[in-house]
Amino acid sequence: MSIRPSRCPIEGLGNDGRARMHEQVELFNAFFAAGDPVVVATVTGFLFLLGACAASFSCLVAFRLARLPEDRPLIAAISTPPSSCDHCGRRLSMLDLVPVLGWLAARGRCRGCGGNVPARYPALEAAMGLVCAAAPFVFGGLTAQCFAAVFVACTAFLAAAIDWENGLVPEEVTWTLLFSGLLASPFVTDVWSRAAGAALGAILVWVSMALIGWWKRIDTRAVGDVAMGAAGGAWLGLQPVSWWLFAACFVHVAICVLAASEDEEGMTWLPFGPALMGVLPVALAASPWIATPG
Ligand SMILES: [Zn+2]
Known part of the structure; x- marks a missing residue:
């Protein structure tokens, strides 16, 4: 008589799901490596947007943290009220918050008071967008190294932005x-x-x-x-x-x-x-x- 080890059906499903996801990523990578224009445009476009949003978020957190009383936790800088113009206090619209394009559409000025919005913000957003979009070309497609590099770049940018504004x-x-x-x-x-x-x-x-x-x-x-x-x-x-x-x-x-x-x-x-x-x-x-x- 032999006792066969029982196999958990949920665990089995999980393994199948992982295998399927792995297959999908491999397929996606094959199309990326072959230079399929739709796949390349989708991947680079998504990563550019991700990097630009990460830069926009980091600059906002760094800016707010510098204006909070000392020893306030990081979460306080993230959860304070919605973004507004530094000059007139007007609440920023969804269009204003779109990285790079929001600044270009408003020609670098506040729609309420015409106050100047520094060009370094869209420049940093575009630079981070390009860094993240370059990752699959540098690290051989959508590999673990590519995802890790994008994560490191975004987290490092947050640390750098906060350090620049706050000195810590x-x-x-x-x-x-x-x-x-x-x-x-x-x-x-x-x-x-x-x-x-x-x-x-x-x-x-x-x-x-x-x-x-x-x-x-x-x-x-x-x-x-x-x-x-x-x-x-x-x-x-x-x-x-x-x-x-x-x-x-x-x-x-x-x-x-x-x-x-x-x-x-x-x-x-x-x-x-x-x-x-x-x-x-x-x-x-x-x-x-x-x-x-x-
Ligand atoms: Zn304004």
Whole structure:
């Protein structure tokens, strides 16, 4: 007499569903790889819109967070009343909120008072849209790496926008990026390599901040930057971390030169986060060339 293991019908259905979804994605990828115009246009259009909306949302959260009393939680910046004009307080319509096109349709002005809406908003939305739309071309179609890169780019943009406006990054954002990278980075094969990358990222950022602080005799401690170093390291793995941080330092210096505004003491204070986070998606794209195989 043999006892056959019983098979849960729901579990079986789940497996079939997953297999079907996997097949659909494979089919979609085959059409994408073959350059089918409808599939390519749908994928790039959707990803462009996703990136542009993520940028629009991030700028809004960063802007609101900077105008809230200190120590207010991130959720307070998201759940405050609907978006309105900075000049006249007019509530923005659905058309105004469409990324890039809303700004173009209104020719960069508020429909109520004619107040100027800075061009950096549609520019950032378009840039993020292009970054996300490029992901399937860089990572071989709708692969795990493509989805991961889009997620990292959007989360990194949120961290960078908040850091630029506020000079700090809420730990909800950095921890989300860190733990998602530790758990699921498709760029690093095993969890120990991710943990080692995170540790190295944190240590390198902490040591360089401590050295600058000691050299300039100023307090440069920034927990947010150390957390961002760890988060990037978790996604990248051990080998690409130092390259990523090296490139981020160059970008940071470039930002400082372009946006320099010295205060009375002749010091320029600019957060390191935007450079760290801005270079991260590029580092992910370059990581196969940096990391030695095996
Ligand atoms: Zn207005």
